Amino acid sequence: MTDPRLYCSNPLRASAEIRLGRDESHYLVSVMRRKAGDKVRLFNPQDGEWSADIAAADRKGVSLRLEKKLRAAQRVPDLDLLFAPVKKARTDFIVEKATELGVRRIRPVLTRRTIADKVRLDRLSALVREAAEQTERFDLPEIFEAEKLESVLDGWPADRVLFFCDEAGDAMPMAEALRGHETGKAAILTGPEGGFTSEERDYIRSLPIAIPVSLGPRILRADTAAAAALTLWQSCCGDWSGGAQARE
Amino acid sequence: MTDPRLYCSNPLRASAEIRLGRDESHYLVSVMRRKAGDKVRLFNPQDGEWSADIAAADRKGVSLRLEKKLRAAQRVPDLDLLFAPVKKARTDFIVEKATELGVRRIRPVLTRRTIADKVRLDRLSALVREAAEQTERFDLPEIFEAEKLESVLDGWPADRVLFFCDEAGDAMPMAEALRGHETGKAAILTGPEGGFTSEERDYIRSLPIAIPVSLGPRILRADTAAAAALTLWQSCCGDWSGGAQARE
Incomplete structure (x- = not known):
């Protein structure tokens, strides 16, 4: 199984901590059945695609800690x-x-x-x-x-x-x-x-x-x-x- | 509006009379709101596409009378x-x-x-x-x-x-x-x-x-x-x- 991949408008930097909103937390925990220690991917067009660890996943939501850059961003054609x-x-x-x-x-x-x-x-x-x-x-x-x-x-x-x-x-x-x-x-x-x-x-x-x-x-x-x-x-x-x- | 177009496995010949089955009759009368005197198109891969007049459209079903050939059949590629x-x-x-x-x-x-x-x-x-x-x-x-x-x-x-x-x-x-x-x-x-x-x-x-x-x-x-x-x-x-x- 590939790691879930989520769009994230926050800047993506090594060791950054990111708290997901309610919908995305629900998606990760209840739909994708991920828990603390699992990995996800975050991306946006400025910073490309990054791997992140789930640091905590509880009723208050999911927090992630960014790990490393996986791919540089590419634009689709105009x-x-x-x-x-x-x-x-x-x-x-x-x-x-x-x-x-x-x-x-x-x-x-x-x-x-x-x-x-x-x-x-x-x-x-x-x-x-x-x-x-x-x-x-x-x-x-x-x-x-x-x-x-x-x-x-x-x-x-x-x-x-x-x-x-x-x-x-x-x-x-x-x-x-x-x-x-x-x-x-x-x-x-x-x-x-x-x-x-x-x-x-x-x-x-x-x-x-x-x-x-x-x-x-x-x-x-x-x-x-x-x-x-x-x-x-x-x-x-x-x-x-x-x-x-x-x-x- | 173009005339409704129906697949018909019967041979299609000038002046032939064709009685439609229940589903197609229902489709023509209740969905497409067609009545006696309106036109439809019938087609199959042997005889091409034909125009037909609705001769009768009642509770027993729809009967058609074929009029003329509109297009010769063409096959799709293999x-x-x-x-x-x-x-x-x-x-x-x-x-x-x-x-x-x-x-x-x-x-x-x-x-x-x-x-x-x-x-x-x-x-x-x-x-x-x-x-x-x-x-x-x-x-x-x-x-x-x-x-x-x-x-x-x-x-x-x-x-x-x-x-x-x-x-x-x-x-x-x-x-x-x-x-x-x-x-x-x-x-x-x-x-x-x-x-x-x-x-x-x-x-x-x-x-x-x-x-x-x-x-x-x-x-x-x-x-x-x-x-x-x-x-x-x-x-x-x-x-x-x-x-x-x-x-x-």
């Missing part, structure tokens, strides 16, 4: 996911997968056909944190408040390519479209169940920075499209191609 | 997914995504660390059918009974490359490993939460037909790994690269 929120379980899935598939920012965008439960940032933040702990990244992706698609695109920066997953037709296969964009900032935009309206498609396609891409001959659900597009980007332009070193 | 079943919701997810991502066969394999609810083929068959209807493919992937990994690999055919998603280290990035395997039969093997044991890894790696592949520097959950590997295969070797024509 990739954003813009997605139209869908039903709760599938939105959760998209957010979890975006974290595992190494995006820096998760931006829910509201489109004409977005029919979604309210996006609960507190719930998604907990989900992102758990996914980051599990997937062994060092940072937590930043989750934005849901915003109208038009507002997001109106202020779109000229140096961030937007790969627009356009299932309605004649777009270039995504793997082909990625060639020539191996470096630089990027974002992926996926639509709601039911797709974008034709007005939305025309508008997005009119942006010079937007590149429509296709994800094959079948209709993909919104969550599948997001996972597939992130996979192709990481494989072609991100940190999947060889070393674990993320580019800046 | 790709299998072998996966270690995980918890129910994530197994469902893997099966749904495998259907959307165009595999022909879905084979649950039992590994040493497989801790899973029993694989219920009847439930998965319903799930596969619904996913095939939604994703606009023409066939339903075949679902196998769960079988021990060793038994499956013992009888492995020499003409089907097995891409083995090996998170434990030094494998080649999958996109790279796929080069040179653009044609021919293939399978993808993903492990359970917790991964394969080192004995299992050694055994799989000893097979001449197995190619270990890596899916980036982060740890992916079992369901994410399956979706990511299927995406990369379809993009590089399958039917995502240009036309919708599947190769045989």
Whole structure:
């Protein structure tokens, strides 16, 4: 069994003592069944990943003493996911997968056909944190408040390519479209169940920075499209191609 | 709104009359709120996709009259997914995504660390059918009974490359490993939460037909790994690269 891995915003230094909050203490003691003398791992994007000993685990909580640095922090590539929120379980899935598939920012965008439960940032933040702990990244992706698609695109920066997953037709296969964009900032935009309206498609396609891409001959659900597009980007332009070193 | 799309094993011919079973009648009338005069689409891998009129929709069920052929059937590429079943919701997810991502066969394999609810083929068959209807493919992937990994690999055919998603280290990035395997039969093997044991890894790696592949520097959950590997295969070797024509 590998040692439990927890995100910790405190500075991580040799011999530092850290008291965990209630939720994390409960998780370690009651869920993971750890006790004094066991080891955990702590990480954050500034200090990397550290091993720590459980110094005390009682009803008042868990205290840790940091031992040594295990790994230096690495950043995920500079990739954003813009997605139209869908039903709760599938939105959760998209957010979890975006974290595992190494995006820096998760931006829910509201489109004409977005029919979604309210996006609960507190719930998604907990989900992102758990996914980051599990997937062994060092940072937590930043989750934005849901915003109208038009507002997001109106202020779109000229140096961030937007790969627009356009299932309605004649777009270039995504793997082909990625060639020539191996470096630089990027974002992926996926639509709601039911797709974008034709007005939305025309508008997005009119942006010079937007590149429509296709994800094959079948209709993909919104969550599948997001996972597939992130996979192709990481494989072609991100940190999947060889070393674990993320580019800046 | 697009017309509902239903798998139908009956021969599809112009003017044929088809009576739907109870579940499908219920789905059309009570869920999709369709009535006599509305249209549906029927499909199967022999006859392609047809439009049909709802001739009658009453308490006894729905009868359809076939109108015209809309699309000729296309096969998905000759790709299998072998996966270690995980918890129910994530197994469902893997099966749904495998259907959307165009595999022909879905084979649950039992590994040493497989801790899973029993694989219920009847439930998965319903799930596969619904996913095939939604994703606009023409066939339903075949679902196998769960079988021990060793038994499956013992009888492995020499003409089907097995891409083995090996998170434990030094494998080649999958996109790279796929080069040179653009044609021919293939399978993808993903492990359970917790991964394969080192004995299992050694055994799989000893097979001449197995190619270990890596899916980036982060740890992916079992369901994410399956979706990511299927995406990369379809993009590089399958039917995502240009036309919708599947190769045989």
